[in-house]
Amino acid sequence: MGGINVRGLTKSYRRQKVVDDLTFDVHPGTVTGFLGPNGAGKTTTMRMLVGLVRPDAGTALLAGRPYSDYPSPLRAVGALLDPGWVHPQRTARAHLDWLARSNGLPEDRVDAVLLMVGLSTVGDRRFGALSLGMRQRLGIAAAMLGDPEVLVLDEPANGLDPQGIAWLRGLLRDLAADGRTVLVSSHLLAETALLADDLVIIGRGRLLQQCTTAEFTALQQTHVLVRAKDQERLATVVAEAGGTIDAAPNPRPVDPDIRLVRGLSAEEIGHAALQAGLVLHELTPRRRTVEEEYLRLTADSVEYYSRPPAVRPEKSPEQ
Numbered sequence: 001m002g003g004i005n006v007r008g009l010t011k012s013y014r015r016q017k018v019v020d021d022l023t024f025d026v027h028p029g030t031v032t033g034f035l036g037p038n039g040a041g042k043t044t045t046m047r048m049l050v051g052l053v054r055p056d057a058g059t060a061l062l063a064g065r066p067y068s069d070y071p072s073p074l075r076a077v078g079a080l081l082d083p084g085w086v087h088p089q090r091t092a093r094a095h096l097d098w099l100a101r102s103n104g105l106p107e108d109r110v111d112a113v114l115l116m117v118g119l120s121t122v123g124d125r126r127f128g129a130l131s132l133g134m135r136q137r138l139g140i141a142a143a144m145l146g147d148p149e150v151l152v153l154d155e156p157a158n159g160l161d162p163q164g165i166a167w168l169r170g171l172l173r174d175l176a177a178d179g180r181t182v183l184v185s186s187h188l189l190a191e192t193a194l195l196a197d198d199l200v201i202i203g204r205g206r207l208l209q210q211c212t213t214a215e216f217t218a219l220q221q222t223h224v225l226v227r228a229k230d231q232e233r234l235a236t237v238v239a240e241a242g243g244t245i246d247a248a249p250n251p252r253p254v255d256p257d258i259r260l261v262r263g264l265s266a267e268e269i270g271h272a273a274l275q276a277g278l279v280l281h282e283l284t285p286r287r288r289t290v291e292e293e294y295l296r297l298t299a300d301s302v303e304y305y306s307r308p309p310a311v312r313p314e315k316s317p318e319q
C-alpha cells in the first residue's frame with residue numbers, strides 16, 4: 001500500500017492531548033494539504049510520521065511501512081520540518097554534500113536538487129547569507145536528496161515570495177504527477193487550496209474534515225440576507241415557507257433588523273413576504289466563501305484570539 005496511512009495517532013504533552021486519535025490517508029500521485037490553525041497539532045503529527053516524536057498510540061505507515069523500518073529512510077521519505085539547523089559558515093552545497101555522504105546517497109544528487117530548487121547559482125553561498133526563502137528552498141532540496149517516494153513538508157511556503165509560492169506550486173504538482181505522495185502543512189487555506197488536490201483539516205489535534213479540495217469548495221453555503229422591521233413576522237414567514245433563520249450573530253451588528261435566512265432562495269422569501277404582507281427593506285443572496293467555511297470549521301479550535309473572528313462586510317450583489 002502506497003501513500004501515507006495514519007491510524008489513531010495520539011500524543012499528549014503534560015497530559016494535554018495535542019494529537020487526538022487522528023486517522024487519515026494521503027494518496028500517491030496527489031498533493032494533500034494538511035490544514036489547521038496555529039497549535040492544531042500539524043507539526044507534532046508530521047514529526048511522528050518521521051519518527052522524531054514517539055506517539056502514545058496509533059500507527060503511521062509511509063509507502064506501506066513505518067518510517068523506522070526503512071534501512072535508508074531518506075531514499076523513501078523526504079521531510080522538511082523546522083528550517084533545520086545548518087552551521088551559518090557552511091555553504092548550501094557543503095550542507096547537501098554532507099547529508100548525501102552521511103546517508104550513503106550518490107553525490108550527483110546534490111547538483112540535481114540544487115537545480116530543482118533554483119539554487120544552483122548560490123550553492124557556494126554560506127547558509128548565514130541565504131535569505132529566508134533560499135533557506136526554505138534548501139530545506140526542500142535536502143528533502144529531495146534521496147529521490148523519495150513520500151514527501152512530508154511542514155509549511156514549505158513560509159518565507160517564500162509570490163514568485164516562490166508559484167514555483168513551489170509547480171514543483172509539488174510535478175512531484176505528485178510523478179506518482180509521489182506529497183503532504184504539505186499550512187494554516188492558510190487560500191494558499192493550500194491552490195496547490196492541493198486533497199485536504200486534511202485538523203483542530204485541537206482532531207480530524208475535522210478529510211475531502212478533496214473540489215468537495216471543500218463545493219461546500220460553500222448559500223444564504224440570503226434579509227432586512228425587515230417586523231422580525232416576528234419575518235420569523236413566522238420564513239418558518240412557514242420551510243426556511244430557517246441563522247442563529248449566528250447578526251452579520252451587521254449595527255443593524256438589528258438584519259437576519260440570515262437559509263433553505264430558501266431570495267425569490268421564495270420575497271414571494272412569501274408578499275403573500276404575508278410583510279415589507280422587506282433588503283433581500284441579498286450571498287455565498288459563504290471558502291475562507292469563511294474554513295474559519296467556521298476551525299473556529300472552535302483556534303487557541304488564541306482576542307475577539308471573535310470578524311464577519312466580513314456583506315458584498316452586494318452576490319459574490
Ligand SMILES: Nc1ncnc2c1ncn2[C@@H]1O[C@H](COP(=O)(O)OP(=O)(O)OP(=O)(O)O)[C@@H](O)[C@H]1O
Nearest residue numbers: 013014018036037038039040041042043044045187
Ligand atoms: N515538545 C513539546 N512539549 C510541549 N508541548 C508541545 C511540544 N510540541 C508541541 N507542543 C504543543 O502541542 C500543540 C500542537 O503544536 P504543533 O506545533 O504540533 O501545532 P501546529 O499545528 O504545527 O501549529 P503551528 O501552525 O503554530 O506551527 C501546541 O499547543 C504546542 O504548544
